[in-house]
Amino acid sequence: AHASQALRYVRSRMAHCTRGPTVEIQSDALIAFDANGEIKEVWRDAKAVDAQMMDVVKAARLDGRYMEGNAGQFLVPGFIDTHIHAPQYSYMGSGLDKPLLQWLDHYTFPAEAAFSDLDIAQEHYQRAVKKGLREGTTTAMYFATIHKEATKVLAHCLLEEGQRGFVGAVSMDVNPGVPHYGQQTEAALNDAEDLIVYLKSKLQQTQKRLMPVLTPRYVPTCSVELLKGLGHLAEKYDVHVQSHISESLDVLEEVDREHGVRDTYLFDDAKLLRPGSIFAHGVHLQEDELCLMAERGSSIAHCPLSNFFFAHGHLDVRRAFEAGVGVGLGSDVAGGYSISMLNAMRSAVLAHKAILIENKTRPDQLPQDNQVTHETGFYMATLGGAAALGLQDKIGSFEVGKRFDAVLVDLETPGNIDPMPTGLGKGRGGDASDAEDFERFINLADGRNIAKVWVDGHLVHAAEGYD
Structure with missing residues (x-):
């Protein structure tokens, strides 16, 4: 009984995926978790909880130690951003009219070079992490910059704000377009190793939420020696x-000119x-490359929004799934102009629709389980990620x-999503059903919800009025 008394409880409508991209919705769930954040019990029907347990809940x-959602709210797992450039948050929404390699030279590298100043790093990293949390992103895979000390600043921002994340200093030793933004090979490897040791020994002793990640930028900025050193x-x-x-046709052409082989095989050799x-x-992975990635256990961060701007194509996530490659969603700030994973979910559906249009395929000619819907997007942003x-x-x-x-969603936040007129919905009394409310959340909501x-x-994070 004493252990139960220490638990915290949340009762609400609940939506999540338990296996694949099919969303399970419970209209009245109860979740118990302990002081360390481990889920101890999930009741899919709170009304079926026995009387003795309800006495414990009443005491909480x-x-x-108890929170109950109202009729317009439901609980979803925290969103997972599998690809985001933290320093690029500082100029998000700029330069998207340029080709990728020009955009990198004109915007990305000069902006990232400024992060050698730790005050600049602190200001912009904290803003990015706070904004991500406000948008419901609980886990993020972060690219930082080439600066070791500034990358430690990003790590401490995650610890201070409470976000789960992977943090990696960018490794790059080839950058002829912006020669002042790069490293010597040995220095890049030493910095990468120092950060792994720092994050593992100094920070993970008390915070298991923070993890190191090795971060070769991409093949044109990395020598083979650097790639192999990072592989070691x-x-x-x-x-x-x-x-x-x-990623894009211009990058693939550059890789072919320099190495005579596709980047997948260079990564594998390393x-x-x-x-x-x-x-x-x-986006441009061939079947043999997808099979190789599946065999190696590697995954793809699908970045549909930035792909529209820079990739000269769209990732067909169905091909990746069929090949056995895991796929998560990425905002790809700032190639993607939004840090919101809800926007990433919607962009994933649009990318699928674009592929169908390009292939002159009618959606009704595809089986339902071969579609990319709002449920698929939600899966990639949660369990798939x-x-x-x-x-x-x-x-x-x-x-x-x-x-x-977890994220508590409120569809009734004033000024954003208007209720569906009674009589149109498939729920009780003609109101919106749980499934319709969930779909409307994915398609219409933003940080206000x-x-x-x-x-x-x-x-x-608690929005104003929800403390």
Whole structure:
């Protein structure tokens, strides 16, 4: 009984994926989690909880360990952003009319070079992390800059704000377009190793939410020696790897000119295709490359919004799924102009529609399980993203033993989503059903509808009026 009394309880409508991209919705669920944020019990029907347990819940209500959502609210797992450039948040929304390589030279590298100033790093990193939490992102895979000390600043921002995340200093030793923004090979490898040791020993002793990640920028900015050195570090320390792969036609042409082989095989030769490695974009991956990634246990961060601007194509996530490659969603700030994972979900559906249009395929000619819908987008932003990062046993859904990373959604926040007229909905009395409310959330909501956010059971964001 004493252990039960220490638990915290949330009762609400609940939506999550438990296996694949099919959303399970419960109209009245009750979740119990402990002070460390571990989910101890999930009742899919709170009304079926026995009387003795309800006495325990009532006691929790009296001492502030109980929260109940109202009719317009429901609980979803925290969103997982599998690809975001933290320093690029500072100029998000700029320069999207340029080709990728020009955009990098004109905007990205000069902006990132400024992060050698730790005050600038502190200001912009804190803004990015806070904004992500306000939008419901509880876990993020971050690219930082080449600066080791500034990357530590990003790590401490995550710790201070309570977000779960992977943090990596960018490794790059080739950059002829902006020669002042780069590193010597040996220095890049030393910095990467120093950060792994720092994050593992100094920070993970008390905060398991923070993880290091090796971050070769992309092949044109990395020598083969650097890639192989990072592959050695990945094996030595058993850490995650992130980079870009098969992103755009101009990058592929540059890789072919320099190396005479596609970037997938360069990553594989360097032992960077491995379990726990995630590569952004993958738009132009060929079948043999997808099969190789599946064999190695590597995943793709699908960045549909930035792909519209820079990739000269769209990732067909159905091909990736069929090949056995895990796929998460990425905002790809600032190639993507929005940090919102809701926008990423909607963009994923649009990208699928664009592929159908290009192929002159009618949606009604496809079986339902071969469609990319709002449910598929939600899956990639939650459980699918967790699986892509190798964290499916820890986050991504509401199951016993997982962490309570959660977002309380409020469809009735004033000034955004108007209620569906009574009589049009499929729910009781002609009101919107739970499934319709969920779909409207994915398609219409923004940060105004994010009421509360928890990471590891700790409330890390409460919108005004929801304290």
